[in-house]
Amino acid sequence: xxxxxxxxxxxxxxxxxxxxxxxxxxxxxxxxxxxxxxxxxxxxxxxxxxxxxxxxxxxxxxxxxxxxxxxxxxxxxxxxxxxxxxxxxxxxxxxxxxxxxxxxxxxxxxxxxxxxxxxxxxxxxxxxxxxxxxxxxxxxxxxxxxxxxxxxxxxxxxxxxxxxxxxxxxxxxxxxxxxxxxxxxxxxxxxxxxxxxxxxxxxxxxxxxxxxxxxxxxxxxxxxxxxxxxxxxxxxxxxxxxxxxxxxxxxxxxxxxxxxxxxxxxxxxxxxxxxxxxxxxxxxxxxxxx
Numbered sequence: 001x002x003x004x005x006x007x008x009x010x011x012x013x014x015x016x017x018x019x020x021x022x023x024x025x026x027x028x029x030x031x032x033x034x035x036x037x038x039x040x041x042x043x044x045x046x047x048x049x050x051x052x053x054x055x056x057x058x059x060x061x062x063x064x065x066x067x068x069x070x071x072x073x074x075x076x077x078x079x080x081x082x083x084x085x086x087x088x089x090x091x092x093x094x095x096x097x098x099x100x101x102x103x104x105x106x107x108x109x110x111x112x113x114x115x116x117x118x119x120x121x122x123x124x125x126x127x128x129x130x131x132x133x134x135x136x137x138x139x140x141x142x143x144x145x146x147x148x149x150x151x152x153x154x155x156x157x158x159x160x161x162x163x164x165x166x167x168x169x170x171x172x173x174x175x176x177x178x179x180x181x182x183x184x185x186x187x188x189x190x191x192x193x194x195x196x197x198x199x200x201x202x203x204x205x206x207x208x209x210x211x212x213x214x215x216x217x218x219x220x221x222x223x224x225x226x227x228x229x230x231x232x233x234x235x236x237x238x239x240x241x242x243x244x245x246x247x248x249x250x251x252x253x254x255x256x257x258x259x260x261x262x263x264x265x266x267x268x269x270x271x272x273x274x275x276x277x278x279x280x281x282x283x284x285x286x287x288x289x290x
Contacts, residue, residue: 090116134273205233
């Protein structure tokens with residue numbers, strides 16, 4: 001057996017000091033961990049909620065082999081793990097006595113951890129969403145492009161961005177709450193949202209970019225109000241922010257799609273995105289312990 005030890009901390013700096021090289025080793029597969037920790041580093045520990053975030057890493061013979069984070073009340077998020085390592089993490093977290101609402105990870109890791117958590121706590125893992133991570137290859141803008149133009153959102157768009165982020169969050173089953181305004185402020189600070197607007201200047205759709213870290217930028221979120229969908233506005237905005245991410249020096253331009261939406265998956269592949277890995281989100285119901 002390999003000497004295996006999971007370590008948990010609420011000290012972000014200590015976590016990044018130990019796990020930083022490991023996270024940077026796969027900026028694509030670790031994009032969420034890199035992005036979330038960067039947001040916490042720059043905006044403070046309550047960027048995602050009132051409770052303090054928790055971080056963990058797996059050490060084997062002095063090397064980091066896995067990591068996790070949780071920003072309560074949100075789900076646990078894992079780097080890719082073997083089934084053995086997923087089981088050891090379930091044992092570690094069960095011993096801590098903290099309930100988990102769910103888990104998000106690459107499909108294999110999520111399934112392995114969900115099963116290990118079921119065995120240990122009696123929780124029923126319920127699949128919530130299946131996603132696919134894409135990485136941009138050669139960007140190709142499909143024709144025809146819808147009428148209008150792209151522009152980077154400015155301070156005058158703050159109210160619109162906050163409202164649209166709230167609508168987007170509800171559409172994907174999350175709660176933006178009071179964070180919608182702070183999200184808009186943070187994105188405006190680095191030009192992190194591009195709007196597609198009509199010829200008369202009316203905003204029609206938005207596409208965002210995460211902050212650059214470890215040579216990667218992720219396109220998120222992409223949103224069009226319901227009455228305006230199906231006209232190519234979100235696609236045009238996505239193509240523009242993809243170009244902008246490359247212009248800003250990103251070696252990896254990434255995005256997640258919902259596998260239940262074949263239209264968006266098809267579009268992103270047409271403009272040059274290629275699959276990296278599938279991810280699964282589970283909710284845990286009926287936990288009898290932990």
